[in-house]
Amino acid sequence: MNFELHALDLASVANEKCDALVLLLTDGFKPGKDKISSLIAQLTKAGDLPSKPGRLLSLYRPVQTAAPRLILVSVGDGISKHVRSGIQAALAGLKTLATKHIAVCFTGLPTDASLRSAVQALADGTYSYTTTKSKPEPRTLQKALLVCSNAASLKSTFDRAVAIVAGVEVAKEWANRPANHATPTLLGKAAQALARHPKIHCEVLGPKEVAKLGMGSFMAVAQGSDEPLRFIVLQYHGAAKSKAPTVLVGKGITFDSGGISIKPAAEMDEMKFDMSGAASVLGVFATLAKLKPSINVVGLIPSCENLLNGRAVKPGDVVTSMSGQTIEILNTDAEGRLVLCDALTYAERFKPAAVVDIATLTGACVVALGNVRSGMFCADDAMADALIAAGETAQDLCWHMPLDDEYGEGLKTHFADVANVAGRAGGAISAAKFLQRFTEKKYPWAHLDIAGTAWKSGAAKGATGRPVGLLVEYLLAHGT
Ligand code: BES
Ligand code: MN
């Protein structure tokens, strides 16, 4: 889908040839002398369009516009969340109409935030998953023209927002694919396809290479499945080689059955989304390929299935991680931290400026924060503040969670250096404390628990593409 941003006045918008013209009406609109203005003036006077955000009036073949459909939507004061709900309401009415070309016109001056939410709402509202349908119904919208009089000053925000939604859609695609259509091998191929870009390099390691590296913890998870593991190393080179990269580590469990500590059957299908962290790394690289910023980024994806066969790892087994620390696997369903810890050790070789891991790590994080904010764990306050700010800019929010050492007490065991689970209480935090052991004194590190934000359940089941926006904004603000 193509986005364009133009500065046109209402008189020219009226002549725009498109299937639907959506006018976002802001409170206090000052009508000019053009035909659309006088239409708006009349209907406001008659009280036919309440100023409540999301209320709309649809007109068919009005004399005022070249477009056959004119939708007037109230967006209240024009702040980003009202723009989002206005566009959602307009798209709901257009859904069945096979709209190919839409123009969305702001009557007020959009801010960076409200322009971004318009781009995001247009992309989200028209997204369609097709890969495993026999009669695919792809998105019909091909072109979205955004119109506002301050277009010139919003150009860089617009370009960034458009590149981010492209990355979000890459993340959605891979996360939405069922586990038999998104195996570790297929994720490796997707990463290699990204490396067709001149600034991107990719290397995919298999079981032999991973064994040689001594990733005993990652291998313990993978051994319960016949599907071979992959360790994906993506590199984006936009700056001098001497510049320390930021490393992103994405959890790539393509299906999490829980292993021998098997999960209940209800909603187990949703564990195909357990590679959403990996999908977000692929999405970020797709965005970097478009924006070509002068930064260096490494993406690491430890990917395997968490299944159970005769060779599967058992509760109580002790394994040796790449760091040398031994781990007692008390619960095979706490597998995310087991694949991530070896990737975090591997990250050391890049002498990173910072490392961020992204993982659908704990049900406890869903209990704590629901599906609004991702959990963010970081002992470095400057880095934490940067991640919070990036989330706000991208409208992809996170929340700073604690990392007091007391939360890690429960990971102590008599039989290894550390256990992979503590008690139920504070489960998202003890998971983060486990990961922290593999990063301390090595590099600044943050962990994003996206268990509640990576996908939606219920009728609207599907991946969200989060936190691609947050990560891209963080990289762009801190890479230069
Ligand atoms: N992938 C799950 C976490 C998860 C569960 C994400 C539900 C989203 C929704 C993870 O591997 C897991 O199973 N975690 C366990 C940890 C527990 C055994 C300490 C959990 O959260 O129950
Ligand atoms: Mn699990």
Ligand code: ZN
């Ligand atoms: Zn998992």
